[in-house]
Amino acid sequence: MKPRAVILDIFGDYLRYAGSEVRAGDLTVLLGALGVEPPTVRVTLSRLSAEGWFTRRRAGRETMYRLGDEIREVLDDGRTRLFASYPEDWDGWWTEVVFQMPEGDRATRDRLKKRVAWAGFGALSASTWISPRASREEARTLASEFPAVTVDVLVMRTDDQALDRDLTRRCWDLDALNTDYTRFISEHEGLARRMASLDGPEAFAARTELISTYRHFPFRDPWLPRALRPQGWRGAEAHALFLEIHEALAPASNRYVSSVVGEDIRVSTLTAKNM
Numbered sequence: 001m002k003p004r005a006v007i008l009d010i011f012g013d014y015l016r017y018a019g020s021e022v023r024a025g026d027l028t029v030l031l032g033a034l035g036v037e038p039p040t041v042r043v044t045l046s047r048l049s050a051e052g053w054f055t056r057r058r059a060g061r062e063t064m065y066r067l068g069d070e071i072r073e074v075l076d077d078g079r080t081r082l083f084a085s086y087p088e089d090w091d092g093w094w095t096e097v098v099f100q101m102p103e104g105d106r107a108t109r110d111r112l113k114k115r116v117a118w119a120g121f122g123a124l125s126a127s128t129w130i131s132p133r134a135s136r137e138e139a140r141t142l143a144s145e146f147p148a149v150t151v152d153v154l155v156m157r158t159d160d161q162a163l164d165r166d167l168t169r170r171c172w173d174l175d176a177l178n179t180d181y182t183r184f185i186s187e188h189e190g191l192a193r194r195m196a197s198l199d200g201p202e203a204f205a206a207r208t209e210l211i212s213t214y215r216h217f218p219f220r221d222p223w224l225p226r227a228l229r230p231q232g233w234r235g236a237e238a239h240a241l242f243l244e245i246h247e248a249l250a251p252a253s254n255r256y257v258s259s260v261v262g263e264d265i266r267v268s269t270l271t272a273k274n275m
Helices: 003-013 024-032 038-050 069-082 106-118 136-145 161-171 174-197 200-214 235-248 250-261 269-273
Strands: 021-023 054-059 062-067 094-100 128-131 150-156
Touching: 003 024, 003 038, 003 069, 003 200, 021 024, 024 038, 024 062, 024 250, 038 054, 062 069, 094 136, 106 136, 128 161, 136 150, 174 200, 174 235, 200 235, 200 250, 235 250
Parallel strands: none
Antiparallel strands: 021 062, 054 062, 094 128, 094 150
C-alpha cells in the first residue's frame, strides 16, 4: 500500500466524516498502524499539500490538514462507484461516445481516455467508446471538460445478444479482470472468516488493506449487466465479499480511528453508499 494512496483511503473511509481535518500527529499514528514510518508520513503529506490535496494551518504546535475541494469531489465520485449495486437487468441499449480532436495533442487524448474509461466506457476503436450502462449525461459532461474536442454522444443497439457479448470482449479484457477478481476472493475469504476476532489497529489495518486492494476494480470493470457477463464471471461475487467485510469491520475500525483523532466516527458501508 503506497502511503499517498492510503492517506486518501483513510480520509475517504473515516476522516471526511470527522470534519475532514486532522492533526499531522494523528495521521502519523494511523499510518504507523499500517507500517508507515513517521519520516515517510511527513514527506508524503508535504508533497500532497504541494499538489493541492490539502490545505494546512497551524493550531498551536500542531499542523492541521484539511481536504481540498477537488479531492473531496474525487472521493465522492470514487465512493459512489465502489458502493454501487452490481447491475442485473439491461434494456439492450448501448451509449456510444465518438470524439474528434486536433492531431498531435497526446496529453489531451490521454486525459480524455482516462476520463472516458472511468465513466465505464470501453474502446471499440481509437475514437469510439461504448458502455451498456445509462451513462449519457456523464458522457455529455465531457464536452464541457474538453472544449478542444468534438464529442458526440449516441445510442445504439444490435438486437443480437451474441454480437453484444462479442462487443464486450472486444472492449474490455474480461479474462484478465476475472482472474484478478478470483484472486481477490481467494485472498480475502480467510479474512471474512476471522474478521469477528479483529479489533483496534488490526481491524483498521485489515479494512484499509481491503479497500486499497479493491478500489482499483471500478477503474477496469464495465459493471456488466447479467446478460453480458461471460460464463464464470466473479465480479458480482467479489463485490459482495468486499461489501460484507467492509461493513463487518466498520464498528471496530471506527472505534479505533475515533480514539486516535478524538472525534466520534459512526459511518458504515450502508451509510456511505447514500452520501
